[in-house]
Amino acid sequence: MTIYRLDHDSLTELPQTSFGNLGLKERTDIQRILREHVQIISTDTMVLAEEYGDWEDSRRRIDLLGLTKEAQLVVIELKRTEDGGHMELQALRYAAMVSTMTFRQAVEAHQSYLAKNGQPAESAEERIREFLEDAADEPTLDDQVKIVLASADFSKEITSSVLWLNEQGLDITCVRLRPHAAGDSIFLDIQQVIPLPEASEFQVAIRKKNRERDVAQTSNKDYTKYCVTTPAGQFTPLNKRGVILKVVQAAIELGLTPEQLMATVSKRGHRLFISLAGQHTAQEIAAANGKDEDRFFSKDEEVFFVGGNSYLLMNQWSKVPTERALAEIMSILPEGHGISYQALG
Numbered sequence: 638m639t640i641y642r643l644d645h646d647s648l649t650e651l652p653q654t655s656f657g658n659l660g661l662k663e664r665t666d667i668q669r670i671l672r673e674h675v676q677i678i679s680t681d682t683m684v685l686a687e688e689y690g691d692w693e694d695s696r697r698r699i700d701l702l703g704l705t706k707e708a709q710l711v712v713i714e715l716k717r718t719e720d721g722g723h724m725e726l727q728a729l730r731y732a733a734m735v736s737t738m739t740f741r742q743a744v745e746a747h748q749s750y751l752a753k754n755g756q757p758a759e760s761a762e763e764r765i766r767e768f769l770e771d772a773a774d775e776p777t778l779d780d781q782v783k784i785v786l787a788s789a790d791f792s793k794e795i796t797s798s799v800l801w802l803n804e805q806g807l808d809i810t811c812v813r814l815r816p817h818a819a820g821d822s823i824f825l826d827i828q829q830v831i832p833l834p835e836a837s838e839f840q841v842a843i844r845k846k847n848r849e850r851d852v853a854q855t856s857n858k859d860y861t862k863y864c865v866t867t868p869a870g871q872f873t874p875l876n877k878r879g880v881i882l883k884v885v886q887a888a889i890e891l892g893l894t895p896e897q898l899m900a901t902v903s904k905r906g907h908r909l910f911i912s913l914a915g916q917h918t919a920q921e922i923a924a925a926n927g928k929d930e931d932r933f934f935s936k937d938e939e940v941f942f943v944g945g946n947s948y949l950l951m952n953q954w955s956k957v958p959t960e961r962a963l964a965e966i967m968s969i970l971p972e973g974h975g976i977s978y979q980a981l982g
Contacts, residue, residue: 639651639653640653640817640824640826642819649819651817651818651819651824653815653816653817654816654817654818667715667814668687668700668701668715671701671713671715671787672684672687672701675701675703675713677827678713678785678787678810678812678827679703679705679711679713679783679785679810681705681706681707682703682704682705682706682711683703683704683764683765683768684701684702684703684750685702685703685704685710685743685746685747685750685765686699686701686702686746686747686749686750687700687701687702687750687753688700689702689735689746691742691746697727697730697731699712699713699714699731699735700713700714700715701713701715702735702746703785704743704765704768704769704778705783706768706769706770707779708769708776708777708778708779709778709779709781709782709783709808710732710735710736710738710743710778710779710782710783711782711783711784711785712728712731712732712735712782712783712784712785713784713785713787714727714728714731714784714785714786714787715787715788716786716787716788716789724786724788724795725784725786725795725798725799725802725809728784728786728809729784729802732782732784735782736780736781736782738778739778739931740765740775740776740777740778741930741931743765743778744761744762744765745761747761747762747764747765748761751764775878775879775952781807781808782808783808783809783810784807784808784809784810785809785810785812786799786809786810786811786812787811787812787813787814788811788812788813788814789813789814789815789816790813790815791811791813791830791831795811796811796830796831799811799831800831803831803832809831810829810831810832811829811830811831812827812828812829812830813826813827813828813829813830814826814827815827815828861876861877861959861980861981862874862875862876862980862981863875863876863877863879863880863978863979863980863981864978864979864981865879865880865883865884865976865977865978866975866976866977866978867883867884867886867887867975867976868887868890868891868974868975868976869886869887869890873981874981877959878934878952880959880963880978881950881959881962881963882934882939882950882952884963884966884967884976884978885898885950885966886941887974887976888966888970888974888976889941889943891970891971891974891976892971893969893970894943894944895909895910895912895941895943895948897969898910898966901965901966901968901969902962902965902966903961903965908951909950909951910941910948910949910950910951911923911926911928911933911948911949911951912926912946912947912948912949913925913926913946913947914945914946914947915945915946915947916942916947917940917947918937918940919933919935919936919937919939919940919949920935921947922940922947922948922949923935923949932951932952932953933949933950933951933952934949934950934951934952935949960980963978
């Protein structure tokens with residue numbers, strides 16, 4: 638597309654050029670600029686990491702790793718060439734590699750990114766939660782990874798491949814970046830070429846509908862939200878993991894021990910907690926028990942110190958009847974405990 642500059646009643650064509658002719662490099666120039674303005678090529682997206690490659694036996698790095706407000710990871714690949722090279726194949730490999738990333742791993746990636754850019758790494762989780770507008774529960778990342786390819790242009794092989802891959806249910810966007818020069822000024826023509834902007838919203842809606850149908854057919858996951866009232870206050874909305882945590886916290890504050898709770902919960906109660914003598918961090922408790930820390934509530938304020946031992950509470954409740962477990966815990970609470978819960982529908 639030709640770009641013109643309008644001067645009063647005359648039009649002046651802005652000559653198209655290339656990033657190479659302008660002396661602009663992929664990583665130090667284009668990637669740096671788009672990192673700070675990622676919304677231009679991927680709306681409602683935050684940058685989690687740059688040059689990300691936290692996997693074994695690979696020297697390859699994702700140019701930019703993003704996260705959408707729907708908790709969907711975004712692999713962003715950049716090329717300054719006129720044909721895009723083989724960037725779609727690279728991006729597919731990267732998407733497969735990060736598809737199993739957990740929320741904890743996303744926080745760690747963002748911590749490293751902030752530290753490298755001279756920002757406080759301890760704010761990584763807070764930044765992500767604020768972006769997702771999810772402060773109550775542990776967010777779950779979408780299992781489908783979005784791909785954004787940004788290049789000066791794309792070969793027919795790439796566009797044909799992307800169109801076919803999108804028909805198979807993938808989520809790939811191609812954004813063309815064409816530089817134009819006029820004197821000492823550089824202008825950038827940025828256009829989404831796949832899918833066409835006017836078709837994007839429709840395609841996203843169809844893809845979302847199909848995925849919801851697939852999830853409904855293959856998953857029995859319980860998305861019920863709860864409101865919990867304890868002597869410490871009211872907490873809402875909470876998912877099933879959150880409601881168990883709040884009730885257990887309140888029960889222990891009222892004097893019940895983890896051993897009493899494990900003896901009371903009839904299904905998987907013996908695995909309700911893991912423990913370690915003395916006062917320890919979540920990481921130390923999990924390591925001593927040979928367990929994966931991600932399978933337990935492991936924030937500092939979620940570690941229980943009772944009777945000289947440190948405890949972690951299990952967070953795996955996908956196959957446990959939550960309300961039965963809650964009723965069993967409530968049955969051994971002292972009179973006037975002030976704890977209640979209600980499903981929100």
